[in-house]
Amino acid sequence: MPEPGRPLRARIPAHVVYRDFPEETVVLNLETGQYHGLNATARRMLEALDDAGDVELAVAQLAAELDVPRSRIEAGLSKLCAGLAARGLLELHDDQAA
Amino acid sequence: MTTKPPEPPAFWHYRAFALPVRSSLPLPGLAPSAPETGALTLEVAPRREIDDLWSGPAGEPIWSTAIDGSPYAMRLGRADDYLMTYGDDALYLLSADLRELRCAPEQPADPAWRRLLLDTVLWTVSLLRGVELMHASAVKGTTGVVAIAAFSGGGKTSLAWELIRRGAALFTDDILALPAVGGELRAHPGPGLMNLPHAEQGRHLVGEVLGSFPTEEWVTVPRAALGAERLAAVCLLRRRRGATLALRRLNPTVLDLLPFSLAFPDLRGRLQQQFMLYSRVATEVPVYELSASLDAPPGSLADLVEPLATGPDRRRPAA
Numbered sequence: 001m002p003e004p005g006r007p008l009r010a011r012i013p014a015h016v017v018y019r020d021f022p023e024e025t026v027v028l029n030l031e032t033g034q035y036h037g038l039n040a041t042a043r044r045m046l047e048a049l050d051d052a053g054d055v056e057l058a059v060a061q062l063a064a065e066l067d068v069p070r071s072r073i074e075a076g077l078s079k080l081c082a083g084l085a086a087r088g089l090l091e092l093h094d095d096q097a098a
Numbered sequence: 099m100t101t102k103p104p105e106p107p108a109f110w111h112y113r114a115f116a117l118p119v120r121s122s123l124p125l126p127g128l129a130p131s132a133p134e135t136g137a138l139t140l141e142v143a144p145r146r147e148i149d150d151l152w153s154g155p156a157g158e159p160i161w162s163t164a165i166d167g168s169p170y171a172m173r174l175g176r177a178d179d180y181l182m183t184y185g186d187d188a189l190y191l192l193s194a195d196l197r198e199l200r201c202a203p204e205q206p207a208d209p210a211w212r213r214l215l216l217d218t219v220l221w222t223v224s225l226l227r228g229v230e231l232m233h234a235s236a237v238k239g240t241t242g243v244v245a246i247a248a249f250s251g252g253g254k255t256s257l258a259w260e261l262i263r264r265g266a267a268l269f270t271d272d273i274l275a276l277p278a279v280g281g282e283l284r285a286h287p288g289p290g291l292m293n294l295p296h297a298e299q300g301r302h303l304v305g306e307v308l309g310s311f312p313t314e315e316w317v318t319v320p321r322a323a324l325g326a327e328r329l330a331a332v333c334l335l336r337r338r339r340g341a342t343l344a345l346r347r348l349n350p351t352v353l354d355l356l357p358f359s360l361a362f363p364d365l366r367g368r369l370q371q372q373f374m375l376y377s378r379v380a381t382e383v384p385v386y387e388l389s390a391s392l393d394a395p396p397g398s399l400a401d402l403v404e405p406l407a408t409g410p411d412r413r414r415p416a417a
Contacts, residue, residue, distance in 0.1 A: 021350070021351040021381065026351050026352050028373050030370055035353060082287075
């Protein structure tokens with residue numbers, strides 16, 4: 001993850017598909033053939049990332065709709081992004097990186 | 099004046115596992131069908147012809163197992179054709195375009211090669227052509243098709259047969275075809291054939307005994323479903339030592355169903371289709387877990403499953 005405060009683009013790659021079920025969202029990485037489960041909170045965060053295309057914007061979107069301190073949202077989203085990126089389920093790109 | 103008997107047709111047309119078949123020999127237990135474009139042409143050929151046509155193995159077998167004590171192997175050829183070998187008893191060569199299947203039995207009168215053709219080779223072709231397959235037996239009742247999914251030896255056939263004895267129609271024994279198309283989710287039947295233990299009750303429901311094997315008989319079941327039907331329920335049959343007999347509705351995800359899907363390693367490109375189809379089943383079809391101990395008789399399981407096939411209001415007349 002880049003340093004805090006730098007714009008960070010987020011994108012769900014084309015090789016990732018997911019489906020929602022009442023108690024869980026199941027994500028499939030078509031490149032690895034691995035399945036992953038997301039709970040409702042993680043699912044909402046993924047949706048916000050996909051909609052906003054940017055981590056900071058996703059944080060702002062979630063902070064506006066959830067009664068949760070922004071710092072907690074940032075910490076949770078940062079952890080989720082790292083986990084998803086490590087599994088090939090999310091692409092993160094630092095626009096200002098050389 | 100004598101009447102000349104009618105000539106047999108040059109080809110018989112059938113459908114099984116959502117696969118249209120155009121066969122140069124009559125096949126037992128398959129539903130007759132109108133000729134369809136794109137049908138699999140099936141014919142018996144000399145072994146030498148298959149040896150000449152086979153492009154040679156591209157690598158290790160895709161699938162190796164044993165069926166009735168004989169080794170069975172499926173190989174992809176260097177020209178994308180497939181060769182299935184059943185010990186020394188039979189060869190089956192599928193052309194690269196998946197349109198022609200040549201069978202070379204060592205003993206044409208032996209039922210074993212026909213049984214393998216109709217309960218393994220045909221669904222293999224269906225799977226290769228893009229149809230998704232669930233490891234399940236199924237019966238058709240008034241509500242639609244009820245699938246009983248379990249791994250080999252899990253008791254699918256025994257439970258299906260018990261439901262047939264109670265009035266349901268056979269839909270498929272062991273493999274259920276689910277074409278990945280839009281619209282309503284519909285299941286497609288397998289052949290009207292079953293493998294039943296020698297001492298199984300309800301023999302009056304059996305048509306012809308096509309073959310007798312060490313532990314079972316291969317039989318036709320006349321009252322079998324002929325066409326595609328709505329999938330009304332899926333029961334995941336789980337037998338465990340000491341388990342309490344129970345049927346409970348699940349809140350499933352695709353992950354509950356995928357263990358019962360069939361695939362070959364070279365079909366990795368189908369992962370997305372498989373994921374989408376089984377996601378549809380999980381969200382659109384009631385899915386149940388049927389748990390039972392290893393020694394629970396099929397009748398006790400059928401008591402729980404029967405209402406799924408017949409609707410809750412049906413009252414079975416006393417025997």
